[in-house]
Amino acid sequence: MPIASLTTGVIARIMHGEDVAQPVLQVLGIKRINTNSEQERYRLLMSDGKYYNSYAMLASQLNEMQQKGMLSENTIVRLDKYMTSMVGKEGTGKRVLIVTELTVLNSGDEVKSKIGEPVTYENAAKPAAEATPAAVSAPPKKEPMYNNNSSNNNNNNNDKMNGTMNSTLNAGLTHPIASLSPYQNKWVIKARVTAKTAIRTWSNARGEGKLFSMDLMDESGEIRATAFKEQCDKFYDLIEVDNVYFFSKCQLKPANKQFSQLKNDYEMTFTGETMVQLCEDAENEGIPEVKFDLVPISQVASMEDKATVDTIGICKDVGELQTFTSRTTNKEFKKRDLTLVDMSNSAITLTLWGDEAVNFDGHVQPVLMVKNGRINEFNGGKSLSMGGGSRVKLNPDIPEAHKLRGWFDNGGGDNISNSVSARTGGGSFSTDWITLKEARMRNLGSGDKPDYFQCKAVVHIVKQENSFYKACPQSECNKKVVDEGNGQYRCERCNAAYPNFKYRLLVNMSIGDWTSNRWVTCFNEAGEQLLKHTAQEVGDALENDQAAAEKIFSDINFSSFIFKLRCKNEMYGDMTRNKLNVQSLAPINYKEYNKHLIKELKEMTGIGPAN
């Protein structure tokens, strides 16, 4: 590669405020800055062959280039994106150059030496008519700003800041969120509010107050912003989720990763000088909407405990508000459980917390779209809980939501066959993958308590005979009834006779995985899941329409599922038999199943990537 020529003298122009596209510079040195946090920051000594600038910073998203050794001494680079800003107190501050995008044109080894005899740019004579940055001029106000409150009597200062922001906006000079850092404070971002918390109060040894926080997003990334006390009151009503705003004059600080899952090393705090201005729809171009990777509820059953998931469903049932005291923290919590259903004919519990639980009105059975719902496994069932980065959207205006609405309003939710959150008594740990052969070899089910495991298996034979029974119509009683032959059905448990009964399923079938095959029993709910028909439909078909029954049963032959099985020795007279009951079955989620296979392969061979 020929050695690229430097843009001679450009550093003086840039540092006096001129915006020069793609200057070519030489790196004369780079070193890590000591910061209070663990954040890595690098300071560059850059030369244009005539001048050098020792106050250049590498934006943290470019740290990797330094770590890879791409920015060694003498390297020639092209600055594709950069900005300058004042650091430190007005008047005494230094102007720094922040590099956010760069391309290496020649490696340091290639160039070998320093080009020219550069001197500090501060020795350069300022241009006669200095190109003033647009941001410092004060054009007339364009729109009302939500800026300092009136208690700040420095009105001049306010006007200047209004001018600053508007003129920057007029010039289209907003900054990408990814470029924000504590090292420069003159910026305006244009960002969509993707989430907003309720106002929360705190009281601790260091004082008390209130706050709310919000998540902001643009094309380059996302950041959390928090407004305390006065700012909390001032901005809470103004900020609406999904709107796009211009923000400026917030304080940046390193994000505490323990509490934030947003992809940003920093977070920001509103200050007395913070300005927020609504950006009208017409100007929103390029600011992305939140993406929801919607997964059918049925699939959550085969996802990992503690993972997060996006899903959408109808709020079919709303639980009462519950209050309890945490045993570990002694704190009181409020929660409300909702039941979401979708067209996978599956139901899942979603738990709301705090004010969201108190204020939730689900009696109109709205559509709920959940972003980053946290999966909790409990006793073999999976439920969703709102936590850290979770958010929920009511009746979103998207095709999926309208489809669900139509489905549900036409009775779609009446025959939910799969309850993802149903507890199967499996303990709070996640279910182990065990093959059918291993289950035998390990004598699973021989202890006092049943054993639970899951496996991928194919349906071999489903027995039609005795696959259903007539049960007591009382909702809490599923006891088999005796047909008295006079149109009455007697339940021994309730000691009562009824004119009706309900069908219940008790399906025996042979399933096989790659190691072995076993006869297993599906009780009612699992049976409905398996046969994809309600017990009523199956019973009707078996009693009245043999051809329909034949189809229901043959349709599922050789289908594969992830089976969750309960294994227990049971006594039949003086015989002990090892019984397997199907707790639930789910379509194979290949992504999750492959994860399990890869893990197994790695354990067997010791070969493979970490994790």
Added chain:
DNA sequence: CCCCCCCC
């Protein structure tokens, strides 16, 4: 300057 997301 918050920072808990719990329970069965």
